[in-house]
Amino acid sequence: MQTAVGASVELIARHQHTGGAYPASPTYPVYGYCWLRDGSFIAEAMSRAGRTESADAFHGWCARVITARAGHVAELVEAARRGEEIDPRRMLPTRYTLDGGDGDEPWWDYQLDGYGTWLWALVEHARRHDVDLAPYRDAVETTVDYLATFGADACYDWWEEHAEHRHVSTLGSVAAGLAAVLSTDLLADRKAAEEMLARLRELIAGPGTVDGSLVKWLGSSAVDGSLLACLTPFGLVTPEIAEGTYQRVRTELRRTGVYRYLGDTFYGGGEWLILTAWLGWYEARTGRTELARERLAWVAAQATAEGWLPEQVSGDTQDPAYIAEWTAKWGPVATPLLWSHALHIILALELDS
Ligand code: BGC
Numbered sequence: 001m002q003t004a005v006g007a008s009v010e011l012i013a014r015h016q017h018t019g020g021a022y023p024a025s026p027t028y029p030v031y032g033y034c035w036l037r038d039g040s041f042i043a044e045a046m047s048r049a050g051r052t053e054s055a056d057a058f059h060g061w062c063a064r065v066i067t068a069r070a071g072h073v074a075e076l077v078e079a080a081r082r083g084e085e086i087d088p089r090r091m092l093p094t095r096y097t098l099d100g101g102d103g104d105e106p107w108w109d110y111q112l113d114g115y116g117t118w119l120w121a122l123v124e125h126a127r128r129h130d131v132d133l134a135p136y137r138d139a140v141e142t143t144v145d146y147l148a149t150f151g152a153d154a155c156y157d158w159w160e161e162h163a164e165h166r167h168v169s170t171l172g173s174v175a176a177g178l179a180a181v182l183s184t185d186l187l188a189d190r191k192a193a194e195e196m197l198a199r200l201r202e203l204i205a206g207p208g209t210v211d212g213s214l215v216k217w218l219g220s221s222a223v224d225g226s227l228l229a230c231l232t233p234f235g236l237v238t239p240e241i242a243e244g245t246y247q248r249v250r251t252e253l254r255r256t257g258v259y260r261y262l263g264d265t266f267y268g269g270g271e272w273l274i275l276t277a278w279l280g281w282y283e284a285r286t287g288r289t290e291l292a293r294e295r296l297a298w299v300a301a302q303a304t305a306e307g308w309l310p311e312q313v314s315g316d317t318q319d320p321a322y323i324a325e326w327t328a329k330w331g332p333v334a335t336p337l338l339w340s341h342a343l344h345i346i347l348a349l350e351l352d353s
Helices: 003-015 036-048 052-067 070-081 113-129 134-150 168-182 191-205 225-231 239-252 273-285 289-301 321-330 338-352
Strands: none
Touching: 003 036, 003 338, 036 052, 036 113, 036 338, 052 070, 052 113, 052 134, 070 134, 113 134, 113 168, 134 168, 134 191, 168 191, 168 225, 225 239, 225 273, 239 273, 273 289, 273 338, 289 338
16 A cells, blocks of 8 residues: 555544544544544545454444434434424434534534435445444434435535535435445335435436536536535446536536535635545546546645645635635634545545556
8 A cells, every 4th residue: 555545544543533433633623523424434445445443443333323313313203204394403413522422512413414425335344344234233224214214305415504405415425325225135124215215316317417417406507526426436327427527527616626616615615635536536437547646646745744634725715815714713724634534545545456
């Protein structure tokens, strides 16, 4: 394994909590929590890198966190069945304290994608390393009940914005999770998961696709960097739609690195390392090896002297006036961001193989 990638693996391992949780960033004021979205992709990177004990510990942590809330999920599902309108504040949190608590700082709950991504990453890891999924059955069933009930609803997106919309990358993450579980024999009752998966596929291929490309949310015609996950690794769209989405992200959202979306103002809306690596991941899978290598080199070149990869870089932001506002609120851009290190590992390994 290349040295830089080995350093990313070690950095993640060093910051993993003894109970298995990965903090989003150990240094940034509001990122000392574990997000299922970030964490699942971090576990995927560690699993690919052969650090099975790290991925096992994360998945075990997720299973405990979710199983501890099984009664609450059952109540939510029952309330939905009765046709009650559910206050979004009752839904499962987006992020947890490292010891598995809900935390008491307000956040942009509620977000569904992380629960789908967790299922996807768990099944990928189990298949790759021949892990027995039986001990995960209860947590998986609870997660599936939750997603089969609410998986097509509006909620905050990957960027924790626009709770009023149904975001295509969120629908894709939920679909990927349900599809992964349905590819195993874990579920006693598959019907609800199959129905929700079919519905999500219809939404993604229907209103989620405009002029040959996935769009940011149902009803929008804009593109978003998070849509890349629906191409690689989730594989949810036809090669034509994948290509159309890739071309839009590449032409509309890329400077050297990739923006989240046009009009982003978080630290001015700079270039995100995870998304640049994600573009490279798709390029590596579609035979554009040279381009993928350029993305990897660019990601690696953003490391600080300590070898830490930031969340985004601000050299070519969309609106630099916002940098000072966010810096005054929470300090400099989150560095290191474990999710950036994870995508660095994934792209490097993808290019190695
Ligand atoms: C991003 C989320 C991410 C969180 C923790 C936020 O700024 O929008 O996608 O999960 O940071 O890394």
